[in-house]
Amino acid sequence: MFKLPNLAVAAAAIVLAGAVQAGPLGIGSTATPEMIAGWDIDIRPDGMGLPPGRGSVAEGEPLYEAKCASCHGLFGEGEGRWPILAGGEGTLDTLHPEKTVGSYWPYASTLWDYIHRAMPYPAPQSLTDDETYAISAYVLYLNDIVDDDFVADRESFAAVKMPNEPNFYIDNRPDVQNTRCMENCADPANFTIVTTINGVTPTGHFKEDSGVAANHYGDSEPAVKAVEVAMSDAATAGKSVYDKACQACHGMGVAGAPKVGDASAWVDRIQTGMASMSSNAINGYQGPNGVMPAKGGNMSLSDEEVSMA
Amino acid sequence: MTKLYEPSLPKLMEAIATEAKGMRGMDRRNFLKGGIAAVAGLSSVQMIPKANASANLPPNLPEWQSYLGRGVVAKPYGDPSEFEDLQRRTVPWLTADAASSISMTPLQDLEGIITPSGVVFERYHGGIPNVNPDQHRLIIHGLVERPLVLTMDDLRRFPSVSQIRFIECPANGGMEWRGAQMEALQFTHGMLSCCEWTGVKLSTLLEEVGVKPEGKWILAEGADAAGMSRSIPLEKALDDTIIAWGQNGEALRPEQGYPLRMLNPGWEGNTSVKWLRRLEIGDQPWHHREETSKYTDLMPDGRSRRFTYEQECNSVVTSPCPEKPLMQRGFVEIRGLAWSGRGKIKAVDVSLDGGVNWQRTELGELVIPKALTQFSLKTQWNGEPWLLQSRAIDETGYVQPTLKQLRDERGGWSIYHKNSIHTWNVTESGEVFNVQIT
Numbered sequence: 001m002f003k004l005p006n007l008a009v010a011a012a013a014i015v016l017a018g019a020v021q022a023g024p025l026g027i028g029s030t031a032t033p034e035m036i037a038g039w040d041i042d043i044r045p046d047g048m049g050l051p052p053g054r055g056s057v058a059e060g061e062p063l064y065e066a067k068c069a070s071c072h073g074l075f076g077e078g079e080g081r082w083p084i085l086a087g088g089e090g091t092l093d094t095l096h097p098e099k100t101v102g103s104y105w106p107y108a109s110t111l112w113d114y115i116h117r118a119m120p121y122p123a124p125q126s127l128t129d130d131e132t133y134a135i136s137a138y139v140l141y142l143n144d145i146v147d148d149d150f151v152a153d154r155e156s157f158a159a160v161k162m163p164n165e166p167n168f169y170i171d172n173r174p175d176v177q178n179t180r181c182m183e184n185c186a187d188p189a190n191f192t193i194v195t196t197i198n199g200v201t202p203t204g205h206f207k208e209d210s211g212v213a214a215n216h217y218g219d220s221e222p223a224v225k226a227v228e229v230a231m232s233d234a235a236t237a238g239k240s241v242y243d244k245a246c247q248a249c250h251g252m253g254v255a256g257a258p259k260v261g262d263a264s265a266w267v268d269r270i271q272t273g274m275a276s277m278s279s280n281a282i283n284g285y286q287g288p289n290g291v292m293p294a295k296g297g298n299m300s301l302s303d304e305e306v307s308m309a
Numbered sequence: 310m311t312k313l314y315e316p317s318l319p320k321l322m323e324a325i326a327t328e329a330k331g332m333r334g335m336d337r338r339n340f341l342k343g344g345i346a347a348v349a350g351l352s353s354v355q356m357i358p359k360a361n362a363s364a365n366l367p368p369n370l371p372e373w374q375s376y377l378g379r380g381v382v383a384k385p386y387g388d389p390s391e392f393e394d395l396q397r398r399t400v401p402w403l404t405a406d407a408a409s410s411i412s413m414t415p416l417q418d419l420e421g422i423i424t425p426s427g428v429v430f431e432r433y434h435g436g437i438p439n440v441n442p443d444q445h446r447l448i449i450h451g452l453v454e455r456p457l458v459l460t461m462d463d464l465r466r467f468p469s470v471s472q473i474r475f476i477e478c479p480a481n482g483g484m485e486w487r488g489a490q491m492e493a494l495q496f497t498h499g500m501l502s503c504c505e506w507t508g509v510k511l512s513t514l515l516e517e518v519g520v521k522p523e524g525k526w527i528l529a530e531g532a533d534a535a536g537m538s539r540s541i542p543l544e545k546a547l548d549d550t551i552i553a554w555g556q557n558g559e560a561l562r563p564e565q566g567y568p569l570r571m572l573n574p575g576w577e578g579n580t581s582v583k584w585l586r587r588l589e590i591g592d593q594p595w596h597h598r599e600e601t602s603k604y605t606d607l608m609p610d611g612r613s614r615r616f617t618y619e620q621e622c623n624s625v626v627t628s629p630c631p632e633k634p635l636m637q638r639g640f641v642e643i644r645g646l647a648w649s650g651r652g653k654i655k656a657v658d659v660s661l662d663g664g665v666n667w668q669r670t671e672l673g674e675l676v677i678p679k680a681l682t683q684f685s686l687k688t689q690w691n692g693e694p695w696l697l698q699s700r701a702i703d704e705t706g707y708v709q710p711t712l713k714q715l716r717d718e719r720g721g722w723s724i725y726h727k728n729s730i731h732t733w734n735v736t737e738s739g740e741v742f743n744v745q746i747t
Binding site: 025030031035036048110124170177184192197202 | 467606619715
């Protein structure tokens, strides 16, 4: 072997990359392994993409309760309209199918991929690999897919089989065949006309006697805007944090979260004092009125940012 | 100028009643609603136009003709007229949170086949990211000869195409599987839009990176909080997928993936990944959350279809509809839209009697593959009740099915891909209601 000066190695690498790179139009730059490594976060059922690391069911429990339970419920039962994660076995062919991780999802890898890429809802890609293994293991445990002593790592996790995997098949449409009949195609005597139930849809934009307003999510904004009017610099900084991290629950009243503008819900809390409210927001709260994960599940926020919000 | 005066409340009510006498049906009620709202608002500015509407009618000089109007670039990027009320709307109870939700296009208010960018339906899984295009990159890697990172300027150097294509959420109509539920066209069919999209064919980009022979699938991933991801078969990518930066003559709207999105023509909307940051070529699909837990179709036997990509042939009458009742007896043009994820619309038929007898309609001038296509039937209405339906046929010969045919095959819990013939009940008063015939 012989040694090359570093500069020569770099020059050789550039020549090599240049030779490989020549696409038909020669547009763009080489995506380096470092660039790809930072963005290549996907996991496949065969285990491709699972990183080193580990997490147990036992480690997953407190993480789940702190970061997931405020929306998904302590037992994966789902708060409000947030997704139900556990239960539902044996319901898929009934009149009330309940599609959960355990009853429906065909692959465990999807759980790891999705928790890591998109959860907690207000703080995506904030979990470490070990935390993701632990929470994934705990959600599998909530579904009786693994035992309470399960430790998830690259090998053990890729080996998990989901019960509903065999029940998926590739799209086989077109599955129905209508014909282009033009006359006497149906017998009106057999018609049953089913009408809509009044009041389930917003119709205020075209019906004056509708009990339901033509509302949309935007209608909840004025309450926030009213606060904006007299905001100090500190409050403005808080508003930005609120929009990014808090609004998902406090805009909708999830898990007993008092809504912005709901004065009666806030009054008891305000009486506990600003220090107590900030402490709850930073450290989390679990009590008769609801649950709040520490920092709303977004640990990347500093204590100062939470207090301002 | 209009004479300004402040009428007493009884006088105003009398004026409203007089104006309303000459009207009928919805028009009259809408007018009364407007007048009453003006009274409730206690604003003379609001009241005067209502009470004095005839001041602008012939033979009088219209108020807006009596002084100079706004000059050029007073609004460098214009708005619709203040008299229009074109807006996306949602049904809040459908989802837990606005950042992972859907809103619908006001099909009842649109003209032609192009959806204005501002009212294209919205579907987010983690809200709209605020992407700086100078700092946005598309990485293409995996089973390729030359992994590339592309800037927006790089992408615009490639040969480009502009195509008019619809995008539809597979859940469009999904609230109606087990019964008529939504009381408006915007909510029964509004997860549907059609735009002109400009970008580069994905096949061109794949030539540039050189797909290895074992490459069969592509993972498309967004730069949103959900990291939205879908597995796309290579055959589709080589067929007609485009990577788009333009929409209706300008940059994509943030709602539609600014600065870069995938567009899979004719396929369920969520596969057209927005805020596209990464394409990975692999030898098998990824089975991510939005192609296992969601966007799979549960059948009555408890098994599920997956990779149900195509949006099958569908149509709906857009006028009349619940939001646009029949106002006058006599001549009426029944108008509607048809579309198919498998190609061009070949024909559309309309029935006035719930599908017993059908009449052929005239298609609009533009019949473009995988795009909204207009249809029209000129007829007479003299107060008789109608069970108004439309039935589209695409160039593959597929005939839009009845609701019964779909339900017999798929039951009531598959959520997605409900493309059955839709029924409006037009009543003697001209009002229109969403009904189902079972």
